[in-house]
Amino acid sequence: MTDPFAELSTPALADACVRLGVPLRAAPAGLRAVVPGHRLAGRARPVRHHGSVDVFLEAYGDAAPGDVLVIDNAGRTDEACVGDLAVLEAVAAGLAGLVVWGLHRDTPELIEIGLPVFSYGSLPLGPTRLDDREPATLTSARFGPHLVTGDDVVVADDDGAMFLPVARAGEIRAVAEGIRRTERAQARRIRAGETLRGQTGFADYLDRRAADPGYTFRAHLRRVGGAIEE
Numbered sequence: 001m002t003d004p005f006a007e008l009s010t011p012a013l014a015d016a017c018v019r020l021g022v023p024l025r026a027a028p029a030g031l032r033a034v035v036p037g038h039r040l041a042g043r044a045r046p047v048r049h050h051g052s053v054d055v056f057l058e059a060y061g062d063a064a065p066g067d068v069l070v071i072d073n074a075g076r077t078d079e080a081c082v083g084d085l086a087v088l089e090a091v092a093a094g095l096a097g098l099v100v101w102g103l104h105r106d107t108p109e110l111i112e113i114g115l116p117v118f119s120y121g122s123l124p125l126g127p128t129r130l131d132d133r134e135p136a137t138l139t140s141a142r143f144g145p146h147l148v149t150g151d152d153v154v155v156a157d158d159d160g161a162m163f164l165p166v167a168r169a170g171e172i173r174a175v176a177e178g179i180r181r182t183e184r185a186q187a188r189r190i191r192a193g194e195t196l197r198g199q200t201g202f203a204d205y206l207d208r209r210a211a212d213p214g215y216t217f218r219a220h221l222r223r224v225g226g227a228i229e230e
Contacts (some may be wrong), residue, residue, distance in 0.1 A: 003041045028143075039156060046070045046150065056071075066095070072141035077102075
C-alpha cells in the first residue's frame, strides 16, 4: 500500500501541526525502530496489553490492511510485550507495522521478518502477569500522555512517532509538504554558499526586533517565507 506520508518526516509533520494549531501528540522521547531507518504510516489500531498475546490476535482480526498496531503496555520496562510470533501474525494480517509503548524481544527474528517495529528497547523477559481487561482494551491506547484511537493516523521514523487526527491528516500532510519543499530549497542554497542568515534576512530581523521587542523570529520567518521553525 502506498504511504501517503512518504518522504514526510515526523519533524515536518510536527511543524505543520503547530502552524495549523493542531494539538501536538508525539510519542515520548526514546522510541526507536528495531531496524534503524525503518518508517511506517497508517491508521491506528489501538490495543491495551494485559499480559497475554490474545489481545493482539483479536485486534488483528478487526484490522484493515495498512493499519498500525499501537500497543499500550504502560511504558513498562520489566517485560517485553511483543515478539516474533506476534509480528509474524501482523505480517499475515497485512499490517504496516507496530508501535509499542513498552519493550520488545526476539530482536534477531524481528530484523529478519522486516516489518517496521518501534519500541523503547528490548528485554528477554516476557510477561508473567495476567491482568483484567478494560472496556477500552481494543478501542484506545495510552501512549505516554496521549490517548490514541482508531480516529488517528500514526507516522513513525528515526525521530520518533506522531499521532495525527484522521480528520485533519490531509491538511497536515499538505502543509508538511510545503515546509519540506521550503527547507530542502534552503538546504540547497546553504550548500551553494548562501548562508541561512542571508536567506532569512537575519540582520533585518535584528533591526526590527531592536525597534519592536515583540517581533519574534517565528513571525519574521513567516514574513520572509522561511521554514526553520514554527
